[in-house]
Amino acid sequence: MKKILLGCLAIVLPLMLVYMIDQKQPLLTGQLVAPRISGLYYETSSGLHGYTFEGKFSYQNKDTITFYWGNQHDDYPLGSASAQGVLTLANLAMSPQKYNNLLRTLVALDTHPEDTRGILLQPEALALGDVHQALSQADWHNPHFSIPPLALPSLEQASAYMREGYNRFVFRPLNLILRKTFIKLRKSDGELCFYDLAKGVNKAYKGPIGRITYKVTDELIYSYPDKGDHFGSRDGSVDQCELNLVYQLKKQEVAPISDVAGFKGVIGCAHKGCTYSDLSGFSIEDYVDGNERKYRSVAFSFDAKTQLVTEKKQGLGKTEGIRTANLEEFIMFTTVASAEKTIDFDGIWQETHYVKKRKPSFRCLLINKGQVYQAPILEDECKRDPTLYTEVVSANYADMWWLRPKSSAATLAQLNTPVKWYDKADTEQYTRWEYVPVGDDWLSGTLFRLQLAIIIDKNGKKKRAETFSVREYKRLFNTNDKDND
Incomplete structure (x- = not known):
């Protein structure tokens, strides 16, 4: 059949x-x-x-x-x-x-x-x-x-x-400076992680976002000064959802390539060249690392257009040999440092709002130099003319934390980090962002905005989030293009 x-x-x-x-x-x-x-x-x-x-x-x-x-x-x-x-x-x-x-x-x-x-x-x-x-x-x-x-x-x-393998070489990062970004989504005990926009005014606050910069050669691996990838502290002085800058790398370090023997992902295949099999696919890891058992799902993907490697890890719960709840969750991005891009949000966007038990609704938005404007939908479509967008609605998009005065550019980390923010009534709100970059310039992806209701357990932990609203944003016109002038 x-x-x-x-x-x-x-x-x-x-x-x-x-x-x-x-x-x-x-x-x-x-x-x-x-x-x-x-x-x-x-x-x-x-x-x-x-x-x-x-x-x-x-x-x-x-x-x-x-x-x-x-x-x-x-x-x-x-x-x-x-x-x-x-x-x-x-x-x-x-x-x-x-x-x-x-x-x-x-x-x-x-x-x-x-x-x-x-x-x-x-x-x-x-x-x-x-x-x-x-x-x-x-x-x-x-x-x-x-x-x-x-x-x-x-x-x-x-x-x-998930059994397929492709052995064609698709990425040769040997001798290139690479940058890997970490976003921690959940602690090992299951509590959710958020970037607190109220704390963002403090330059020392990095929230659940880390980063390392390195280079692999035939015999050595070079680590360059960067924020690091160590979250929390044993004494509890730094929350497990927050990057601990005590461990940031302040000067270059060099180690033999044998130190990363057996590693998966870019760092493991860089010296020989990376195939689709190295950078794409899904597996369940179950092994003992020292005195600790690792039991988690791991998914890799490589985009030949954006030259971006994405890695997703999630603990699969408590089992024999694991002392914690084992629910830690990460997203990681690796790219050649010189090719890393920001995503400029200036342009005309269609917002589609999905609400349970209702038909989707639509809005036409103009994002320009850090401000958000709205126009009516005319003839069932969003119009290209920026002068039609006269109503300022920036206050309704306070969770678009990359929008700043005279700038609408976002990093990939910003577009995939859950945030805690405050509305016009100073009430706590929570949003999960998701953006998969598309195209050579990373600009053609679809942005998802998931607004969350947080469920607090008896110990005051934010271990559950229910999505009550989903909004999708598609760029219709790039107002920075000369053809749109």
């Missing part, structure tokens, strides 16, 4: 594309792997659209590709990335918890679960009202995630779909 359905998709796919192809650009084929998914609807920025077949999709050079739950672009997006030869599910989700929940959901939706070589979806079923509403309103970052009536597999069961 699965082969028959796949055959149908193979026939339908080229028919859907033939009218959309720009003859001036060659048609390229990419593949979504780990896992391979058939029947997943996608659209590219050049206008191509269709369903994946064994993970394969069509695209043109410099395309952005978006995958959807359903069968049209009005359905809820699963994720976006720079279209390229090989993509993994990890390219589409930034946080470890969201990635794990997406993987479990896709496996649960597989119409042929006995074949773990790939996933076959029925897009028409995903677009049905109740199903689509459940997917679009799911709290993807919730560790107690569920989508009734789906029976979600365990992460260990879902990992059976």
Whole structure:
């Protein structure tokens, strides 16, 4: 049955594309792997659209590709990335918890679960009202995630779909200065981490964001002065969610390459060159490090367009040999230091607001030099003319903490760090941001703003967050382009 359905998709796919192809650009084929998914609807920025077949999709050079739950672009997006030869599910989700929940959901939706070589979806079923509403309103970052009536597999069961390896070299970082950013999302005891905007006025406060800078050569590894990656202190004087600057590196250090033998990720493969297998995929680590057992999920992704390596780690709970709750969670980004970019938010954006049991609502926004303006939606679309955006609504976006007087540029860390902020009534609010950079300039990604209700346990710990509002931001026009003047 699965082969028959796949055959149908193979026939339908080229028919859907033939009218959309720009003859001036060659048609390229990419593949979504780990896992391979058939029947997943996608659209590219050049206008191509269709369903994946064994993970394969069509695209043109410099395309952005978006995958959807359903069968049209009005359905809820699963994720976006720079279209390229090989993509993994990890390219589409930034946080470890969201990635794990997406993987479990896709496996649960597989119409042929006995074949773990790939996933076959029925897009028409995903677009049905109740199903689509459940997917679009799911709290993807919730560790107690569920989508009734789906029976979600365990992460260990879902990992059976993640067997592929690609040994083509895609990244050669030897002798290049690399920068790795760490964002701590959750302590080992399960308490959530937030960057407190009220403390941000203190230059010594770094919150849950760390960074190291290093270079790997044939025989040595050089570590350069930077903030470091040590969070908290044993005596409790520094909270486990906060970077401890006592451990920041203040002068260059050199060590033999043998010190990182057996390491995974960029630091482990830099001396020989990194393949897709080194920088993409999913695994469950279970080993003893000294006197401590490590039991956690690890997902890597590499984007050939942005040259960005993303790593997601999440503790999988208490088990034999582990003394803590083992729920620590991190996102990490690695890039060549000279290629690291900021994301300029100046431009015209469409805001889509998803609220439970309601239809999505829309706003047209202009972000310009650190201020946010609103205009009415005319003829069911956001207009390109900046002079129409006259209502100042910056106060409603105080959690966009990268907006400063005369500047709208953000770092990738800022766009993926949960924040604690204060509204006009000085009431505590919590927002989780998520942005996957797309394109050579990192500017074509979709920004998600998840507003959270924090559940405090009996010990006063912020261990649970429920998402009550999801907003999606897509840039329609870049007002800095000369063509838009």
